[in-house]
Amino acid sequence: MSFGRRLLSSLTALIVIPLLLALAETACKRSPSGNGPGQAGRRLKIAVIPMGTTHEFWKSIHAGAENAARDLGVAIVWKGPLKEDDRNEQMEIYETLAASGADAMLLTPIDDRAMLRPVAEARRAGVPTVIFNTALQGGEHIAFVSTDNYRGGVLAAQAVGRLTSGRGKLILMRVIEGVEGTRQREEGFLATLRTEFPGIEVVSENQYAGPSTEKAYQTMENLLSRFGAVDAVFTPNESTTFGALRALQDHGLAGKIVHIGFDSSAKLIEALGTGDLQGLVLQDPFAMGYESLKTAVAYLRGQPYEKTVSTAVVLATRENMNDPAIARLLRPDLSILDGPRRMP
DSSP states (O other), X not given: OOHHHHHXXXXXXXXXXXXXXXXXXXXXXHOTXXXXXXXXXXXXXXXXXXXXXXXXXXXXXHHHHHHHHHHHTOEEEEOOOSSTTOHHHHHHHHHHHHTTTOSEEEEOOSSTTTTHHHHHHHHXXXXXXXXESSOOSSSOSSEEEEEOHHHHHHHHHHHHXXXXXXXXXXXXXXOOTTOHHHHHHHHHHHHHHHHHOTTEEEEEEEEEOOSSHHHHHHHHHHHHHHHOSOSEEEOOSHHHHHHHHHHHHHTTOBTTBEEEEESOOHHHHHHXXXXXXXXXEEOOHXXXXXXXXXXHHHHHXXXXXXXXXXXXXXXXXXXXXXXXXXXXXXXXXXGGGXXXXXOO
């Protein structure tokens, strides 16, 4: 062989062999049949991206995911936007973590359309996404884990109907436009009122309070100034419920009008016990976090999994709040968040 041919052969080997090794490494890393420790000793790393991180609901999601990670021998990265309506920040977090070596993503999208492109791009790159809590349009995610939010709205409306004897004026204070989960609660609530309790007049159903308790408080203040002491209020998440509760307390109306809220916190549990709140529709965010992570790991390990998982939805009242099944949802175990954090 001539010197020129030997040189060409050597150069080809220098280029082709590293390229083949890199492709093999990538294929091994992204293979959905990977089993964590079996991948050259590397644990699976799952990114969990909620809508926010401050409300008790998200802490319960986090605790559930951490417990699942401990049980399944994987690592999680927990990071969410500072504000629950910051679509751009959530997209940046998702894209950064998807490109940083995460094996799978867990996401509750702020907007049911805005995250379609990044989720599709991540899947094409071999990083699957499980959507939890609130839906994403399209079919690029591998599974959806959520409360039956429409059913939650139905339970709230039926409670209002019973407690008002199907009569009076009502305010529905919405949360954020574009969030499918709370929209389903609002639609389930309104549809049930129209069909089962037509004697209840909804005087306001188009005011959005946004993601903060302070904004919810101000929105309810404005609505009370406009409509006066109505007979009932429905608030479809934790921040709207607490904000509205504070406004009703300041006006001396808490406990005098029917107020059905959604989700749980220490202040809301206290208000339920005193009668300032007449009901709280409860989800099981701990189970939602656990099942979402469990689903992603099953997919990555090539194991069977459910593409749609529904978690509990119940109505807590002053009468049943100490029942063990209800008390567990009112006060989920968050102790795992107090221990030392595992590094991914």
